[in-house]
Amino acid sequence: MLRDAALIFRGELILTRRSWAPMALSIAQPLTWLLLFTPLMVGLMKETPDSPTGGAWMVMTPALTIYLVLMNSAFTGYKLLGDLSNGVLERMRVTPASRTALLLGYAMMTVVQTVIQSMMVFLLAWALFHLPITFAGTVLTLGVGALLTFTLTACSITLALVAKSEPIFTAIISTGLLPLTLLSGILMPITPGLAPQWLYILSRCNPLTWIADLTRATFTGNYAFEPVVIGGGILLAITVMSLWWGTRTFNREIL
């Protein structure tokens, strides 16, 4: 299974190497947030009751990983829609390659992309703003980011396969992505002191909020029970669920 996934990943890697410009450009967005938005947060967080510890840069930098994860994985479904219409997916589905391998192969490229981009953001933040980044913190945060990318990419691909049409898929992604992003508090942490209670509760219902907290915890080396154990638990649970959903959908016939 891993061999098949690696073969599909290799194919995707070749494609990325042939047209690397989109990938290079996609790094610009998180950098823009980091450079143009974080300075605002610095001032804002001073006024905000019970803001997360560690200062704006330490709050924002790891959260950008989640932002990258969301952007990269949400749009992987388009790649699948392309392969669906040009027949490549059907060709693969007639091979004995396992259905999980197909899913893994597609997701791996997005994982690699997200990890590389996150690393660049971390390095830049460290070089420019002297963030106290630890090696363990970086590796752990990247690990969380990788696992989450895998999960959300699997969801995006599966959703594309269920939607089967670009307009429907676009509608789902564009409707879902923004509230999911805002409610996760990755750009502006949603705290009980800052947000109305209903919004706070809503954001706690979003698994991404817990995972954003998890990345902040791993990044700063603050291994408290709530973000690490609960956040980690939620991450593992949604990973298993997305893998199950994806494999099940890939196994079913596609008309």
Add this chain to the structure above:
Amino acid sequence: MITTHGLARSFHVDGRRIDAVKGVDIDVSAGMGVTLLGPNGAGKTTSFRMLTTLLRPTAGAATVAGRDLLTDPTGVRRRIGYVAQGGGTCGEHTVREELETQGQLYGLSRAKARLRSGEVAEQLELNGLENRLVKTLSGGQRRRLDVALGLVHSPLVVFLDEPTAGLDPQSRAALWKRVHMLRAELGTTVFVTTHYLEEADDFSDQVLIIDHGKIIAEGTPEALKAKVAGHRVEVTVPIEMVQTTAAIAARHPQSTRPSIIGNTVRFQVPMGDAMIPHMIRALDYANIPTLSIQVVQPTLDDIFLLLTGRSIRENPST
């Protein structure tokens, strides 16, 4: 190599049930070249997609390449090749990359996949194009690549869905030549769908005619044509002797439907070749100088016309 019993598939579209394939029984022996012939919407592609594990049959059973279609789809996939109507290549990959990856997905080692890629590229006249991006290939080259991808793992059976649709006559001829050679060299069972009647006629050991989701006739092209329509014999004689000739033809116990067009007498017989010596002797005896005598083979379309009252060509496949 392929056996099906009552294979059926229905779809639900807008709350309506559409029976695309209604109980198909197929028996294809190893090494044969078989054509599924029928108009657009007859159930050709649905049948193919069931036999290649892409669609689950709603009823019936099938064994493909010695493996049960329903209980061991992976076993079936390992042993077959499938070339879809629209192909399935990625324009940004090179020919070599596509072939090697495909081989490896079928479990070939890297070295073996490379070896086989070279072989099929050679067999399908793609040598020299290995490093080209797929998007730069011509229509004919791209179609040959599709076929090569279906053969790279040396399958026992290869399914070709409309392999020559949209190609110019030269590319069509070249592709068939290659498919013929592969069958002869490797003994691969080749199952194709086509709506080009001449191609079906030339290529097939066995033709299955499908209409409205059911097989309505099957056999070798010759037997099929003989069984359903027999042969048409056309005798051309000097114009003043045409009536006498028609009378002689009508006397033969096996001749039917005689007609006269100009100075040619036409009639149907079950076996035209066997009729010719009789006819020549009878005309000689009557002192009629025969200008020409020929057996006209009915086309596969004649059979379809006879069975359904429609022509396959009325509904050209898209």
